[in-house]
Amino acid sequence: MLTIAVDAMGGDNAPRAEVEGAVRAARTLDTQVILVGRKEILEKELAQHEGSDSLPIRIEHASEQVTMEDSAARAVRTKRDSSIRVASRLVRDGIAQGVVSAGNTGAIMATAKMVQGVVPGVDRPALASAFPTMKGTPVVVIDVGANVDCTPRMLAQFAVMGDIYARVIFRNPNPRVGLLSIGEEEHKGNELTRSATPLLKTLPLNFIGNVEGRDIYTGAADVIVCDGFIGNVALKVSEGLVEIIKFMLKESLEATITRKIGYVLSKAAFTDFKKRVDYSEYGGAPLLGVKGVAIICHGRSNANAIKNAIRVAAEFAGSNVNRRIENGLKEWSASKAVAKVL
């Protein structure tokens, strides 16, 4: 049975959401969970879930916790017994196969890279996030925030990692990989995208050229590669827009009594809909390129989001994503095509 370590002190709703998510995961999935954090707090929280003592959950004590205000560097340097660090160590030592955290994103990334280490051949791990598309199939956007200033070589590695993730986790036999830019034509873009294009063309995968911001949602690509600054902005713009649309719709719907009746009758549709655009259904963002598995959840994650992240972590750990990334990068570096460009 696979074991996933959950940083139980990380998110805005910690430890409640983390503990409840772990309980749900342990009840419904074939996975063991280690909750990492202050023992006395976690024991009390866990005891509130009936029958939790017979579930495959155990607690690992960590005396410190990283806050949202800590810089990544500070967290790594000074908080050596933080919940995220202890969780990462469990993966390094082979006690757990993956870690899930809804804490400080920068600190989780820095810790995972340092403690768990990096897959051979990967220069920089990158954060991947799945978005829903009009076609019904998800698209993997990589990088959504791990690396703010990227080189063409980094983008090429992101493409390899995203491609393999889409193949293994979303069972897509031939993902279409696009480069996020501001026009479909090759010459449209910035310095980075224009110099990345020839390199991306040398990859042994289905590179389809530039895609635009709207294509995150059209389903025109299965994997979209970008630097972490752009990817993060795209992610956050989407979050903000979903909020304002919910708000405006509610306001419009509450304006008259007829509409209110309409709202009641169509409520199920809204619940459906919210679920479909809810990031929590997608189970967090994997940091691709680190050894083992690290899944980063939104700070506001609820129990459902944590449960889904545990599911994704276990699925990832049970597959051969990292081995395939290593082999993919080795093959590509050795290829004649890339030798011509570099």
Next chain:
Amino acid sequence: MLTIAVDAMGGDNAPRAEVEGAVRAARTLDTQVILVGRKEILEKELAQHEGSDSLPIRIEHASEQVTMEDSAARAVRTKRDSSIRVASRLVRDGIAQGVVSAGNTGAIMATAKMVQGVVPGVDRPALASAFPTMKGTPVVVIDVGANVDCTPRMLAQFAVMGDIYARVIFRNPNPRVGLLSIGEEEHKGNELTRSATPLLKTLPLNFIGNVEGRDIYTGAADVIVCDGFIGNVALKVSEGLVEIIKFMLKESLEATITRKIGYVLSKAAFTDFKKRVDYSEYGGAPLLGVKGVAIICHGRSNANAIKNAIRVAAEFAGSNVNRRIENGLKEWSASKAVAKVL
């Protein structure tokens, strides 16, 4: 009376949307319109609107048109009698005070810069776009696509231009100006944003530091500054997300008969809502920093979008935006604060 030149051959729905938009504008606003394009086509189109011969609309012939496939450079170099070029020339010559086009964005920008010229002190004109916010007041995002690789100095100039636009057009007495980045703290960002921050702090305006992607919609700032690559991605991501949300809501609402009844009863709310997120209500994006006025509309603009763009162009032309930009930049360049940083 102000006169606005409309490139009638530009958009996806040209010349129908352009001509109808001009008719609506001429009927409801105190503005004269010059439709620019193939005379015989425009005459025929205009004749379909009853009573249009008594409206303040005239046609200016242009034998060529720029297509969406033309590169900006090619359009400027080879199509010297294109509708956009002739329209821009009318502004240069003082016959019209502004130009509106839903054509090839790159070509419009290149043409306006070259033909109309640039406001003294501006290095690079930038495209501004208004977005709706939770607070009900619009936010001006600048640049959304004119300049893909920017320097800190360019971002500072965008801040000045956006600030003045928000003051004059949106009547905001003290706009909060934010820098689009990936975290509120100053150190969070990429090389460009980190080096732009000290410069932005020297501006004689209300600079509030970094804002995140979601803040485009929260209303945390009234002006958001970014390079044109990021801004364009943010704009297009938003368009794509609005499309998928419409699609998913419709699908969810049509799933059962009770929901269908609910849908009928709440339809007015949807119409309301669509209007509020509809870019066409915002009347296109001004290219700030060019002499005269140039308003760029979405290729898919309908008559309503064109009418609103004509309204904004007239409002812009009737104000002193360009003079204030010129003075603002002059004052800033001469200030002691900026001398210390540069």
